[in-house]
Amino acid sequence: MAKFTLQKVVAVDGGDKADSSVWGGNDLLIYNARWFTRVRWIVASVLILFGLLWFLFSGHLTRYGLTSPAAWPIYLGVILALANTFYCTVAGRLDETSAARDVESNIWLQIIVDLIVLTVLVHYVGSIQTFVAFTYLFHIVLACIFFVRRQSLMVTFLATALYLACVAMEISGSWARTCILQHPPLIDWGGDTAVMLYPVSAVLVWIVVWYLVSTLSATVHIRDMQLTLANERLRRADREKNQQMLRTAHDLKAPFSGMESNIQVLRMVHWDILSDEVKDLVERIDNKARLLRERIRDILMLGHLKGDERGYLAPVITTVNIHDLIESVVGGLKEKADSRQVVVDLKVPPVMVESDSKKLETLFSNLISNAVNYSQENSKVEIVAMSKMDNVIVSVRDHGIGIEEEALPHIFEDFYSSARGSEFNKLSTGLGLAIVREIAHLLNLRVNVVSEPGKGSMFEVVIPGKAVK
Numbered sequence: 278m279a280k281f282t283l284q285k286v287v288a289v290d291g292g293d294k295a296d297s298s299v300w301g302g303n304d305l306l307i308y309n310a311r312w313f314t315r316v317r318w319i320v321a322s323v324l325i326l327f328g329l330l331w332f333l334f335s336g337h338l339t340r341y342g343l344t345s346p347a348a349w350p351i352y353l354g355v356i357l358a359l360a361n362t363f364y365c366t367v368a369g370r371l372d373e374t375s376a377a378r379d380v381e382s383n384i385w386l387q388i389i390v391d392l393i394v395l396t397v398l399v400h401y402v403g404s405i406q407t408f409v410a411f412t413y414l415f416h417i418v419l420a421c422i423f424f425v426r427r428q429s430l431m432v433t434f435l436a437t438a439l440y441l442a443c444v445a446m447e448i449s450g451s452w453a454r455t456c457i458l459q460h461p462p463l464i465d466w467g468g469d470t471a472v473m474l475y476p477v478s479a480v481l482v483w484i485v486v487w488y489l490v491s492t493l494s495a496t497v498h499i500r501d502m503q504l505t506l507a508n509e510r511l512r513r514a515d516r517e518k519n520q521q522m523l524r525t526a527h528d529l530k531a532p533f534s535g536m537e538s539n540i541q542v543l544r545m546v547h548w549d550i551l552s553d554e555v556k557d558l559v560e561r562i563d564n565k566a567r568l569l570r571e572r573i574r575d576i577l578m579l580g581h582l583k584g585d586e587r588g589y590l591a592p593v594i595t596t597v598n599i600h601d602l603i604e605s606v607v608g609g610l611k612e613k614a615d616s617r618q619v620v621v622d623l624k625v626p627p628v629m630v631e632s633d634s635k636k637l638e639t640l641f642s643n644l645i646s647n648a649v650n651y652s653q654e655n656s657k658v659e660i661v662a663m664s665k666m667d668n669v670i671v672s673v674r675d676h677g678i679g680i681e682e683e684a685l686p687h688i689f690e691d692f693y694s695s696a697r698g699s700e701f702n703k704l705s706t707g708l709g710l711a712i713v714r715e716i717a718h719l720l721n722l723r724v725n726v727v728s729e730p731g732k733g734s735m736f737e738v739v740i741p742g743k744a745v746k
């Protein structure tokens with residue numbers, strides 16, 4: 278049994294990357310700013326917790342080589358938490374419409390304060406006696422991912438300057454040397470400036486890491502930009518194709534209307550004088566014209582749904598009685614169902630939803646007529662509706678030919694008909710589910726499909742929003 282869920286393909290706005298100092302658009306930046314604050318809560322909590330445990334278990338920890346407890350972890354944790362509260366308040370006010378400069382300033386403020394707090398931490402833990410200085414790499418790598426190279430280099434320089442200043446002040450004695458270890462290596466510096474070799478070698482490693490990560494990140498982002506541009510070109514080409522399709526369908530509509538009215542005249546005025554043979558011919562022409570008219574109607578509907586999302590086909594939301602809607606759709610398909618000896622079984626309570634009645638009707642009409650068309654003769658189509666948590670779910674199940682696993686991801690594409698499907702249903706156009714797809718996107722519906730070749734299919738439509746009373 279194969280499953281498939283219709284997903285909405287969201288157009289990604291790459292932002293104005295050409296002259297921005299960050300990768301991605303404003304929404305991505307805001308997401309990053311908020312992510313930074315979430316991680317900082319963890320760091321602040323760990324610092325405070327460590328400070329408290331250090332006091333509580335000082336006996337044990339000193340036995341393992343740590344110095345007697347000090348209050349700096351708690352102070353640093355509290356400073357970080359206070360700064361984070363401020364960032365959260367500011368970041369909470371930011372949205373996609375905020376100026377890029379405001380979002381960037383927020384991130385930069387976070388980075389600068391973090392690096393200063395980190396430098397104090399490095400000083401207390403042991404600037405060159407421990408490996409704590411490598412925590413600067415966390416900010417350097419993140420800057421390479423979020424910022425363009427120039428900006429990430431600035432973060433690397435800032436980290437380097439703060440770290441080297443810390444060590445230089447410790448060597449010169451203007452900042453008392455401290456370390457969290459009772460017996461740290463390199464305890465006796467003796468004012469020897471050669472000891473600077475340690476921090477300088479650490480800084481060289483950071484610069485190499487910055488170079489590698491920023492080069493990789495730039496390559497990935499350039500590819501990303503190329504893909505965004507290619508995607509935009511494809512969407513433009515698709516819009517043009519859609520316009521062309523609409524124009525052609527419109528041009529075809531007029532001759533078919535003319536043909537139909539002529540058939541009507543034949544029926545109303547000249548029907549009695551026509552021989553049975555001619556009547557039969559007219560009937561056949563009428564049937565073919567009706568099929569073509571339905572196809573043109575579907576092409577026009579799909580074109581309008583795709584190209585005019587905010588135009589006259591924009592959703593008109595009212596309270597819809599799902600039972601009445603499905604019953605009327607099934608009524609319209611009765612003749613077709615009877616001709617195939619398919620029984621449509623309704624288990625739809627009178628649930629009400631806030632949605633677009635006309636579009637829901639079109640969507641269910643396509644799903645239910647497919648269920649009838651692809652059912653085996655003398656079988657049942659079951660339609661069930663229920664409210665589940667915050668959704669109303671309507672499922673249409675048939676016992677028909679089913680859909681092959683490899684065809685399933687394509688059934689919602691424009692003009693797609695599987696080989697098996699078009700062999701079974703000679704009138705297959707490949708437009709019905711494309712219309713379902715567009716309506717589902719417009720009304721934010723989810724469509725799940727479960728199918729097994731030879732056994733049947735189930736299309737489940739999830740309408741968001743609790744059933745209204």
Ligand code: ADP
Binds near residue numbers: 679689734
């Ligand atoms: P059409 O039915 O006119 O071909 P659709 O877009 O409605 O166009 O369906 C696309 C394809 O999906 C069909 O050709 C068929 O292969 C498959 N399909 C859709 N619904 C069903 C179903 N209930 N059972 C089996 N196959 C289905």
